[in-house]
Amino acid sequence: MKIALLGYGRMGKTIEQIALQRGHEIVLKVDEHSKSYDIKVADIAIDFSIPSIAFNNITNCLNNNVPVVSGTTGWLDKYKDATELCKEKNGGFIYASNFSLGVNIFFELNEYLAKMMNNLNQYKISMEEIHHTKKLDAPSGTAITLAEGIINHTNKKNWVLDVTNKDSEIPIVAKRIADVPGTHSVEYKSEIDSIDIKHTAFTRDGFAQGAVFAAEWLFGKEGVFTMKDVLGLK
Ligand SMILES: NC(=O)C1=CN([C@@H]2O[C@H](COP(=O)(O)OP(=O)(O)OC[C@H]3O[C@@H](n4cnc5c(N)ncnc54)[C@H](OP(=O)(O)O)[C@@H]3O)[C@@H](O)[C@H]2O)C=CC1
Ligand SMILES: O=C(O)C1=N[C@H](C(=O)O)C[C@H](O)C1
Numbered sequence: 001m002k003i004a005l006l007g008y009g010r011m012g013k014t015i016e017q018i019a020l021q022r023g024h025e026i027v028l029k030v031d032e033h034s035k036s037y038d039i040k041v042a043d044i045a046i047d048f049s050i051p052s053i054a055f056n057n058i059t060n061c062l063n064n065n066v067p068v069v070s071g072t073t074g075w076l077d078k079y080k081d082a083t084e085l086c087k088e089k090n091g092g093f094i095y096a097s098n099f100s101l102g103v104n105i106f107f108e109l110n111e112y113l114a115k116m117m118n119n120l121n122q123y124k125i126s127m128e129e130i131h132h133t134k135k136l137d138a139p140s141g142t143a144i145t146l147a148e149g150i151i152n153h154t155n156k157k158n159w160v161l162d163v164t165n166k167d168s169e170i171p172i173v174a175k176r177i178a179d180v181p182g183t184h185s186v187e188y189k190s191e192i193d194s195i196d197i198k199h200t201a202f203t204r205d206g207f208a209q210g211a212v213f214a215a216e217w218l219f220g221k222e223g224v225f226t227m228k229d230v231l232g233l234k
Contacts, residue, residue, distance in 0.1 A: 018212050028045075062082070068092070093225070097141030097144065104227050117195075124189050126170070131183075182207075
């Protein structure tokens, strides 16, 4: 496929390597310094840019009939608008807060555990995410997806950054430590024990492999999809 990389930073460059290994061609690399470009030269676009530009990137693709895979986090207040435009244009769109196979298995495990822990009021829940110091958003998109997975299966109502006294809220601590690709954990703690689940990314390769796989899967399809569709987890 002819791939446009919208965002050519840490993720864009890792995706480029994996896409080339899999026989794809990179026809556009767009960063902050790029001049105007014609997205129609690409068969598909992969957006790993910044929160303030992701929605523009996605709408530009959909308006030009180019299917788009987006992994940029921190722009989801406009997700519904993006899905509506995709349907209106009969386009193809996948967003995931995390494209790695391991994290998508972790999402399933998290929901399964949340169902079991519901109503066990002796356990207090908390979450932690650790990322590199260049990350623009907090909490991470992955942490938000994990919190939403818990909210869907328990009496928790929302998540908050840092600490909370309210039983209905899930506290998420976001730590920034140099060079950490992404670590997420969920803890249920009582007076006598704790249950912890944790995913640790050693490199960005898992995110990039998942994004290229999602692009290959999306090519030729019409609709709004998630990694559950791509990985057959529905
Ligand atoms: N869903 C997932 O699996 C994953 C998601 N992410 C998310 O992906 C995003 C990118 O992460 P990462 O690659 O580490 O970030 P980087 O900061 O390394 O890359 C961001 C890229 O966006 C470019 N950019 C900045 N401003 C503009 C603009 N106005 N127009 C076009 N491009 C622009 C930057 O250009 P320049 O270099 O010139 O500044 C850079 O190339 C983040 O939101 C992150 O949270 C990250 C990993 C996995
Ligand atoms: O910014 C990052 O680096 C990452 N962002 C994603 C997120 O916000 O969840 C995914 C991954 O954890 C790396």
